[in-house]
Amino acid sequence: MEPCETALRLYRTALVEGSLPAEAGRPCLVALRLMSVRPTEPEVLHPVPPTAAAVSVLRPLREEKDRLHRAERSLQAAFAQFGAVYNEARSREEPAFTLLVGGTAISDTLEAAVDACQEELLTAQPGGGRPVEHLVDALDRDVRLLARGVRQRTIYQHTVRVHQPTLAYIEQVVSAGAEVRTLAEVFERVIICDRKAAFIPVSDDRGNAALEIRHPAVVRFLTRSFERDWARCIPVDDQSITNRPPSIMSDTQRTILRAIAAGETDESIARKLGMSRRSVAVHVRRASEQLGSRSRGQLGYLIATSGVLEGPPG
Structure with missing residues (x-):
């Protein structure tokens, strides 16, 4: 005042x-x-005197201030007790996210989660053919799961259809009851166990760190993403293992053409599609010959403006 x-x-x-x-x-x-x-x-x-007046006016304010301080301390003490109960109860729950660092921690945790699967295992494996030693370990594990009645669905990229070790593995797990499909497009690696736990890489260098996810909303989101990709995939069955369907090549070609039009390099395209750089270069050369391109930049322009990506596959 x-x-x-x-x-x-x-x-x-x-x-x-x-x-x-x-x-x-x-x-x-x-x-x-x-x-x-x-x-x-x-x-x-x-x-x-102002000093006497101040005492008279300020006394009620000080008393109210002291009362509010006492109320604050009382509330803080009450919330601290409830906080202890909350933390104790939450400590018994599984963490929603766990960072796994190092190949051993990742493989051991994954093995335990997959072995514990009771109903369904969903896997998306980008990057083309898998190393032979990984396939040997995976075959034994997957056959055991399928024998227990666990439904197993796996998505690969189309390029596994020309990788004989991976194709041999697929043939055996399909015979045991697994479902395998392939897709030309780039997708992320994910493993989902019983729709309760999911594993994703932390970075592009997938072997260094992974994230274990048990948050129901996030696992549900990843599962729905898998289902959307699964619906667009081409099944791998006994016939397609022996004879690669023409739609596989046209699908792969169109994906490569889209990447060229977007300005990606052969090396980038090969890495994403799990192909060799030489195979990508063959596709690029064929597209250049068909469209009459004299440079990579002109090829990207012609692909984008010629309408080849708008027509039906073939």
């Missing part, structure tokens, strides 16, 4: 003269208790 000049002047006058007529007092002087009325002189206001 900022005193006005009139109030200061009247207070000074009251101090000099000893009092003021009651009708001359300013409301702020009375509110600040700088002027008081004596019972024997109701028509006169007497000045009060």
